[in-house]
Amino acid sequence: MRLAETVTFGGSDLDRCAAERKDAATLARNLAEGGQVIVLWRGKPLVAGDPAKGACRLVRLGAEDPILRDAEEGAIFLGRIEGQAIFAMDISGWTPPEPVDEAQIGAFLDPTVQLHPGAPEGSAFRELRAIMTTLTARDAELAATARALGNWHLSHGFCSRCGVASAMTEGGWQRLCPDCGAHHFPRTDPVVIMLITRGERVLLGRSPGWPEGMFSLLAGFVEPGETIEAAVRREVFEETAVRVGRVDYLANQPWPFPASLMIGCRGEAISEEIAIDPAEIEAARWVTRSELLQVFAGEHPEIRPARRGAIAHFLLENWLADRLD
Structure with a gap:
């Protein structure tokens, strides 16, 4: 149909650079030397801006930012935009200073906002459903990819063949079982x-x-x-x-x-x-x-x-x- 790719999450100019996922050393160097990191907490991206005004943007941090110390696994390589390496990291292990309403977090549309004391001023973790139309096409694709992969890692930490804890590999696009050698891939x-x-x-x-x-x-x-x-x-x-x-x-x-x-x-x-x-x-x-x-x-x-x-x-x-x- 006409306008088929104008749907939200319909894509931007993200180069996913699949060949780069296999080189762990180069990925680590790219992350340390100027890589930009999108941060997730329980599937909610860290964003700046006021959704009521119709404009939010993903916050991008450096690899050494203190709030990333709460990440339990490595960075997921999302790809490159204009040559810039973009990663995502999940800090779901972090506990917000304010009590978390679990009923709201699991609701159809989570209205709660979490503020991290170490995050840039004016930023917060917000439910992606609530802000998706306020993001640019580029940020929407990045957020959707990061959320889908992040949630997969959170729920697939063990090998489905033998039950042993698996490890993130291939820039976050696979999990590898250290015991039986099984490779596990994100599902869609x-x-x-x-x-x-x-x-x-x-x-x-x-x-x-x-x-x-x-x-x-x-x-x-x-x-x-x-x-x-x-x-x-x-x-x-x-x-x-x-x-x-x-x-x-x-x-x-x-x-x-x-x-x-x-x-x-x-x-x-x-x-x-x-x-x-x-x-x-x-x-x-x-x-x-x-x-x-x-x-x-x-x-x-x-x-x-x-x-x-x-x-x-x-x-x-x-x-x-x-x-x-």
């Missing part, structure tokens, strides 16, 4: 998210736990041995009992919550009666174009739009503007 989970239409109506649903009134496009994981088209048809039928005919690919979005690739598709419904599976979703409904215009204007009495920055919002916005082809 394919997810279909679909704009299902029937005439001038679009199918929207909501999951339990979402903010009141929020509706979005249906989505679900692609299963082993399944095509994208089959996944679209299966997920829509499982969640709503609506049958889908033709399916076309539209756009995609890396989604680091925790590490998915959202595959945006359009599907033509060949039935319209809805019968939801309450184990999958809380509600579903057909919404007309005129209603969706109200939703995007914030004037609909019952429906709030999908979050800005998410591919669902992007696809719905372009459907309304007739820019899908």
Whole structure:
């Protein structure tokens, strides 16, 4: 579709320099001699700026910055921008001076902010979902990559073959088991998210736990041995009992919550009666174009739009503007 790469996290000019990941000595030297480090705490990037004003930027530190002493593993090499080596480090072992509300940290949209006493003035750890549309395309790609890799390391510290603690290698893009020699790689989970239409109506649903009134496009994981088209048809039928005919690919979005690739598709419904599976979703409904215009204007009495920055919002916005082809 037109404008397919303008979706949030859609990419910038980051050169990932995969060949450099194998040279640990050179990476260490590049880090020590002017490398810039993006810092994460429990998946939240350290950023400067005021999100209320629509402008945040990733804070980049030098390798010797004192706050990086809380990192439990080495630096992840993200790549180069204009020749500058960019790394990420996770300091989830750091304990904030203020009490942490675990219920908020694990919420759908974490509103809490953590201030590190050693961080640059005006900076804070903020939930990426809350600031993603305030970042430049370059910072958004860096933050998404750093978060996805950082979370993978936090949750995959042991060899899945023999259970021994594994070690980060290849610039953070692999883990190596020192006992059985198994190599483990970051995973990306394919997810279909679909704009299902029937005439001038679009199918929207909501999951339990979402903010009141929020509706979005249906989505679900692609299963082993399944095509994208089959996944679209299966997920829509499982969640709503609506049958889908033709399916076309539209756009995609890396989604680091925790590490998915959202595959945006359009599907033509060949039935319209809805019968939801309450184990999958809380509600579903057909919404007309005129209603969706109200939703995007914030004037609909019952429906709030999908979050800005998410591919669902992007696809719905372009459907309304007739820019899908």
